[in-house]
Amino acid sequence: MRWPFTGRDAELQVLGDALTRRSTGGVVILGPAGVGKTRLTAEAAGLAHARGCAVEWVRASRAARSIPLGAFAALLPATERLPDGAELLARARRALAERATTEGLVICVDDGHLLDDASAALLHQVVAAGEAFALVSVRRGLPPPDALRALWKDELCLLLELAELDHAGFSSLLGAALGGAVDGRSATALWELTRGNALFLRELVRHGLERGRLTEDGGIWRWRGDVRAGTRLTELVDVRVRDAGSDERRLLELLAVGAPLERGLLEPHETPALETLERSELVQHHTDERRRFVDVAHPLHGEAVRLQLTPTRLEAIHTRLADTVDAHGARRGGDLLRVALWRLEADPVGHAALFQRAAEAALAVPDAVLAERLARAAVRAGAGFRAQLALGRALANAGRTSEAHALL
Numbered sequence: 001m002r003w004p005f006t007g008r009d010a011e012l013q014v015l016g017d018a019l020t021r022r023s024t025g026g027v028v029i030l031g032p033a034g035v036g037k038t039r040l041t042a043e044a045a046g047l048a049h050a051r052g053c054a055v056e057w058v059r060a061s062r063a064a065r066s067i068p069l070g071a072f073a074a075l076l077p078a079t080e081r082l083p084d085g086a087e088l089l090a091r092a093r094r095a096l097a098e099r100a101t102t103e104g105l106v107i108c109v110d111d112g113h114l115l116d117d118a119s120a121a122l123l124h125q126v127v128a129a130g131e132a133f134a135l136v137s138v139r140r141g142l143p144p145p146d147a148l149r150a151l152w153k154d155e156l157c158l159l160l161e162l163a164e165l166d167h168a169g170f171s172s173l174l175g176a177a178l179g180g181a182v183d184g185r186s187a188t189a190l191w192e193l194t195r196g197n198a199l200f201l202r203e204l205v206r207h208g209l210e211r212g213r214l215t216e217d218g219g220i221w222r223w224r225g226d227v228r229a230g231t232r233l234t235e236l237v238d239v240r241v242r243d244a245g246s247d248e249r250r251l252l253e254l255l256a257v258g259a260p261l262e263r264g265l266l267e268p269h270e271t272p273a274l275e276t277l278e279r280s281e282l283v284q285h286h287t288d289e290r291r292r293f294v295d296v297a298h299p300l301h302g303e304a305v306r307l308q309l310t311p312t313r314l315e316a317i318h319t320r321l322a323d324t325v326d327a328h329g330a331r332r333g334g335d336l337l338r339v340a341l342w343r344l345e346a347d348p349v350g351h352a353a354l355f356q357r358a359a360e361a362a363l364a365v366p367d368a369v370l371a372e373r374l375a376r377a378a379v380r381a382g383a384g385f386r387a388q389l390a391l392g393r394a395l396a397n398a399g400r401t402s403e404a405h406a407l408l
Contacts, residue, residue, distance in 0.1 A: 007169030026134030031162035034199030037137035052103035060114035068118035120145035164196030256305035352381035
């Protein structure tokens with residue numbers, strides 16, 4: 001069921017004007033979960049594409065946040081060697097610049113609050129230099145990286161605060177989605193429960209349709225029975241997740257932990273489950289040139305799944321992710337760090353050489369916190385002198401000079 005875009009005409013006009021006039025380096029869309037930040041960004045991206053701009057998507061996630069430039073990995077060329085911090089950012093900027101058309105480059109960032117520090121710094125640099133126009137969604141109440149916050153604090157980007165739909169916008173969206181009028185009692189009950197949250201409304205309508213509670217009678221849609229006023233959005237999302245079959249659930253768990261994942265990393269026998277999840281709008285896929293990626297449809301879907309994972313199941317998922325990327329060569333930018341972190345979560349003492357190499361790679365970025373974590377894991381696993389040296393350098397880079405001096 002493809003939901004219509006309605007109720008956000010004024011906000012889309014703001015984004016369209018900003019794209020046309022280029023009086024700002026971008027727009028940061030700030031709002032609570034489920035109000036339609038991603039959909040509004042996608043509509044604005046369509047405007048940019050129609051005007052001849054190159055449009056690239058960056059989907060930040062918890063999985064990629066622990067890896068420097070992890071959010072931008074799909075847009076950067078593969079490399080056998082991870083360069084140091086300054087060279088890494090310079091190379092990333094060149095790679096992005098090569099994607100621009102004569103009309104410019106628009107970078108759309110979904111869930112910007114989940115960007116790693118290096119990705120946020122890269123985004124800040126290209127916007128400040130006028131090399132790209134940014135459209136960034138940020139969830140209210142969650143702290144964004146400092147470089148991302150600087151986009152609107154330093155007035156490089158316009159800050160657009162997106163609230164829940166008002167009653168008129170809610171009624172318009174509900175009627176357009178169902179393709180007909182909704183009786184007054186049902187519409188009032190749905191409004192009181194969702195309070196204009198577009199995602200909550202979509203999940204509730206889908207739930208009602210699938211369970212036969214929301215039905216059409218004589219051209220009027222009615223909700224049969226009570227709409228539970230105590231239902232929370234995360235609980236409703238959890239109901240949809242629990243309704244998934246066993247194969248679909250296992251694939252959803254894999255994506256909730258490791259996404260975005262390249263489509264080629266999935267097993268052929270998982271294709272039917274993937275198609276089912278796509279039809280249920282629990283997952284989505286996107287393409288970047290010749291690479292196809294799969295992700296959960298909304299962060300709340302991933303959160304609902306992760307909350308139910310047992311430590312044993314989580315360990316198995318991390319192991320599979322690491323084994324799969326290793327089996328495909330682990331040659332893309334960020335693969336070394338991704339595999340090391342997955343191995344660390346699954347088996348913190350069994351991969352000394354890997355943790356040591358990953359710690360040195362994190363030092364090159366530089367990411368002192370990540371380098372310390374990996375170096376300590378390497379030391380515990382018995383990697384020896386090079387791991388201790390990496391730990392000392394990480395401590396020094398973090399400003400913990402007395403600890404670094406004692407160790408070195």
